[in-house]
Amino acid sequence: MASGGQPPTYKYYFYGQDTSGSWLLVEMVVHTQQLSADVVI
Numbered sequence: 910m911a912s913g914g915q916p917p918t919y920k921y922y923f924y925g926q927d928t929s930g931s932w933l934l935v936e937m938v939v940h941t942q943q944l945s946a947d948v949v950i
Contacts, residue, residue, distance in 0.1 A: 917942040 911922045923935040936949045 921937045
């Protein structure tokens with residue numbers, strides 16, 4: 910996991926492996942003023 914950003918936007922990155930052995934990278938962008946988040950897999 911990694912994270913960073915400046916208010917009001919923060920970015921988080923996660924990675925993992927599914928049951929078939931494929932690796933996944935997930936980016937989550939959190940907008941604190943809008944109370945929302947965008948997720949890209």
